[in-house]
Amino acid sequence: DIQMTQSPSSLSASVGDRVTITCQASQDITSSLNWYQQKPGKAPNLLIYDASNLESGVPSRFSGSGSETDFAFTISSLQPEDIATYFCQQYDSLPLTFGGGTKVGIK
Amino acid sequence: QVELVQSGGEEKKPGASVKVSCQASGYIFTNYGISWVRQAPGQGLEWMGWISAYNGATDYAQKFQDRVTMTTDTSTSTVYMELRSLRSDDTAVYYCARPSGSYPSYFVLWGQGTLVTVSS
Numbered sequence: 001d002i003q004m005t006q007s008p009s010s011l012s013a014s015v016g017d018r019v020t021i022t023c024q025a026s027q028d029i030t031s032s033l034n035w036y037q038q039k040p041g042k043a044p045n046l047l048i049y050d051a052s053n054l055e056s057g058v059p060s061r062f063s064g065s066g067s068e069t070d071f072a073f074t075i076s077s078l079q080p081e082d083i084a085t086y087f088c089q090q091y092d093s094l095p096l097t098f099g100g101g102t103k104v105g106i107k
Numbered sequence: 108q109v110e111l112v113q114s115g116g117e118e119k120k121p122g123a124s125v126k127v128s129c130q131a132s133g134y135i136f137t138n139y140g141i142s143w144v145r146q147a148p149g150q151g152l153e154w155m156g157w158i159s160a161y162n163g164a165t166d167y168a169q170k171f172q173d174r175v176t177m178t179t180d181t182s183t184s185t186v187y188m189e190l191r192s193l194r195s196d197d198t199a200v201y202y203c204a205r206p207s208g209s210y211p212s213y214f215v216l217w218g219q220g221t222l223v224t225v226s227s
Contacts, residue, residue, distance in 0.1 A: 034213040043202055043217035044152065055215070087152055091212045095168040096142070096154040 002026050002090050006099025012107045019075040021102045023088035028068045032092035035064055035073045037084045038101075044087060048073065080106060109133035111141075111203050111218035118224045119193050126189040127221045129203030136184040137161045142211050143177065143188045145199040146220075155201075157211045158186060166211075193225045 003026035013019050023033065031051040036044035046055045048064035051071060061076045075082055083106055088099040114128040129141060143155040156167035158177040165177050176189045186203060201221045204214035 032212075036214075043204075043220055044214070045217075046213055046215055049207070049213040089152070089213070094157075094166055094211065096211055098152040098154070101151045 001095055002029060002093060002097050004088055004090055004097050004099040006088055006102055008102060009100060010103040010105070012105045013078050014107045015078055015080060017078045019078050019082075019104060021073045021086055021088075021104075023066075023071045023073070023099050025069045025071070025090055025092075029090045029092035031067050032090055033064075033066065033071045034089045034091065035062075036087045036089065037082075038087065039084045047086075075104075078104070078106070109216060111205060111216055113201075113203060113218040113221045116222040116224070118226065121194055121225055121227055123193050123225075124189060124191040125193060125223050126187055127201050127203075127223070129186045129188070129218050131160075131184045131186070131205070137181060138209060139205050140209055140211065141177075141179075141186040142204050142206070142214065143175075144202045144204055144214075146202070147196070147199040150199075153199075154211075155188070159209065160184075160186065161209065190223075193223075195225050197223065198225045199223060 005024045033051045035048040038044040047058050052064045063074050065072050085101045085103045087101050112130050117125050137160050140159045142157045158165045174191045178187045203218040205216040206212045207215050
């Protein structure tokens with residue numbers, strides 16, 4: 001199984017700050033990497049697919065980059081509504097696997 | 108509208124089985140597969156497996172291979188996930204999720220989740 005190592009596990013930042021989360025795959029997954037946002041009591045919501053493609057309707061302050069084993073997810077200017085947990089997920093091979101999540105809070 | 112609606116929460120005793128349903132609407136059911144993803148309280152996301160709504164083909168995560176069965180009913184556009192021999196660590200919210208295409212990739216549509224509680 002492909003292991004996805006996500007860091008940090010939590011962070012606090014101020015409104016307007018740039019926030020970056022990283023995800024490392026245990027083997028080359030090309031660009032088969034997605035990012036989700038999950039708010040408490042809700043299902044995850046797709047933000048970025050194929051490493052860098054913004055899902056329709058998602059604000060442009062969210063972005064993704066990377067390939068092979070190293071990926072990054074960035075919020076360019078943190079907003080109060082971005083308080084949530086973020087997960088990466090690979091689909092290069094089954095079983096699909098997720099990162100452990102990053103809980104983002106406001107300072 | 109396009110949505111997945113899951114059955115309600117369940118309370119089960121250890122050793123029992125649970126069957127969760129996921130009814131699709133607003134799209135051509137047989138054009139897509141459905142995956143099941145679970146989330147234990149305060150924990151991360153865990154993919155359990157996938158079923159093709161086109162031909163019923165399945166692929167289960169090895170961890171659940173012996174205990175899970177996923178089925179479809181095309182007449183009602185419903186997918187079912189049955190988990191047997193329940194243990195306390197199966198307590199989780201179970202989600203069905205639909206990818207953008209027929210094969211598991213990125214999930215653009217999720218059910219609302221079904222809480223399964225396993226307790227004696």
